[in-house]
Amino acid sequence: MVHYPGRVSIIGAGTLGGTIAYSLIMEDLAKEILLVDMSSNIVQGQVLDLAEASEGTNIVLRAGTFKEAGQSSLVIITADVEPYDDEERNEWLTRSRRLFLGIMSSMSPIHDDILILVASEPADLYVHVLADYFPRLSPKRVFGIGTTMATFRFQTWLTELTDTNINDIKDAYCIGTQSDPIIVWSCAKVQDSPVTFIPLLVSQKPALDTIVSNHRYHLIRKRKGRAWYGVAATVTRLIKEFLNLQKKGKGRASDQVTGTSNQRTWVLSVYVPHLEAYMSWPVKLNSQGIKEIIHLPLSTDELEKINKVKELNQYDFQTSAQLL
């Protein structure tokens, strides 16, 4: 097995995959970008289109195979199967799982230093299936895009109502799942004051669920189908952080393992060891993937919601295997 540092492979070269590739080119974030898709027409069309965007850069952009993707530094998966109109959820989950099993077996063998980022939905199921399929791969190297964007909506709401900026907000996260994020309210702070002590925030809180829980996404969907710029930008920022950490790690061995202080917190779909479950959770990164799962002092009510998400995700994982 050969590892090609600087190679980023995107599996699923549709709208989201193409937008991510475009954004990586504009930010000059890879040596080589491979587009992999089951439709050769889509791949060829995207490669021709994106080649014009990569003119004047040193980035090699081309169609790739699943096997080549398995030898990349980073694989981003955006392939998916959409549910049919009258399809039962367990049938759709089974088709989704089958899709991933096909992708993983085509990619195998993968090298041990690979990072795999899932952007397609349902991310928690996909991350779980991936981790099971590649037991030799550290679970810290497999993660989904998670609820980072919902968290950003929550934090923006706090800054707008309190006339503060994002650096004044601490421990305010949305965790759980993308389709049903849980707002962590009990430990959130604005300028070191708990949000529970700020009357304006408490009185406006009933509106927050709608704002955070994909409301913006549904507004966009209604008007133009799918939304992809926000997630493409999030993926690009995430990759930028990994590259920065890898560069720093080359200079100082300790950084490679521990990352640096003042790092951004991401809310990614990951394996959460103390819950023995997969869901979106705040994490810090290092060059090898997830460095640290952030401890959250949660309220009883929030813990109950988390247990529900855990059960639902486990149920999805089990039912998706039954019809395989």
Ligand SMILES: NC(=O)c1ccc[n+]([C@@H]2O[C@H](COP(=O)([O-])OP(=O)(O)OC[C@H]3O[C@@H](n4cnc5c(N)ncnc54)[C@H](O)[C@@H]3O)[C@@H](O)[C@H]2O)c1
């Ligand atoms: N996390 C988010 O906020 C967010 C935002 C936008 C999209 N998404 C998710 O990203 C996924 C893709 O969205 P899109 O708009 O790009 O869809 P799309 O239909 O434009 O692209 C999907 C691509 O995957 C390809 N594909 C399907 N099966 C494949 C396989 N086995 N191997 C390789 N390629 C395969 C298809 O040919 C298609 O080109 C969806 O699951 C969507 O829900 C998530």
